[in-house]
Amino acid sequence: MTWLPFDLHPEYAVEGIPRAQLYARYGDGHVERLRDAFAALGLVYNPPPEVVPNTMRALRLTELARASDLHQPFHDRLMLAYWEEATDIGDPDELKVLAAEVGLDDGEVARVLGGDDLRDIVLGSTSQAQSIGITGIPAFVLDRRQLVLGAQPRPVFERILATLGYSPAGDRSTLDSDGERREDRTHEHDRGEHRDQPQP
Numbered sequence: 001m002t003w004l005p006f007d008l009h010p011e012y013a014v015e016g017i018p019r020a021q022l023y024a025r026y027g028d029g030h031v032e033r034l035r036d037a038f039a040a041l042g043l044v045y046n047p048p049p050e051v052v053p054n055t056m057r058a059l060r061l062t063e064l065a066r067a068s069d070l071h072q073p074f075h076d077r078l079m080l081a082y083w084e085e086a087t088d089i090g091d092p093d094e095l096k097v098l099a100a101e102v103g104l105d106d107g108e109v110a111r112v113l114g115g116d117d118l119r120d121i122v123l124g125s126t127s128q129a130q131s132i133g134i135t136g137i138p139a140f141v142l143d144r145r146q147l148v149l150g151a152q153p154r155p156v157f158e159r160i161l162a163t164l165g166y167s168p169a170g171d172r173s174t175l176d177s178d179g180e181r182r183e184d185r186t187h188e189h190d191r192g193e194h195r196d197q198p199q200p
Helices: 018-023 030-039 057-065 072-084 092-102 108-111 121-133 152-164
Strands: 002-006 139-142 145-150 173-175 181-183 188-193
Touching: 002 057, 002 121, 057 072, 057 092, 057 108, 057 121, 072 092, 092 108, 139 152, 145 152
Parallel strands: 002 188
Antiparallel strands: 139 145, 139 188, 173 181
């Protein structure tokens, strides 16, 4: 799977928005429902309680990590920090700590955070995603043929992958029309406020 950046809320101030403002959109019980949904999957719902970050800085750093062959570990570290450790991943100081943990070069990190480097990559990926109908996250493009919007249960993906010729669970190859196996490629466009650059 290849994670690609998606700038979901370019209108957010650079310091983010109050989390209470986000929760107000969803009404009473929203937090409890999210905690219960996460717990049912063995996950922890504990984002930063006061702020919903603007994640453009984090998205730009993930592209620096991609160029350094560290995208997956940095992506995973961001997710853990945001969802379980209540870390504001819009805060440059917090990002420097997380980047150092996975081995990103301190000088390169400072350069990216000090300017707009790699912003064009994030915006280009966002524009490309929007051009194929992606308006939010998560969104998945399976085998470059099928778009799946939203956080769908596993059976939905299994049915779609089966229609694409994907082999049974445990075998990550697919069958071409002539019966030859080929590698399956799954792409996800994500941004910064969900389970990659997060959200509620």
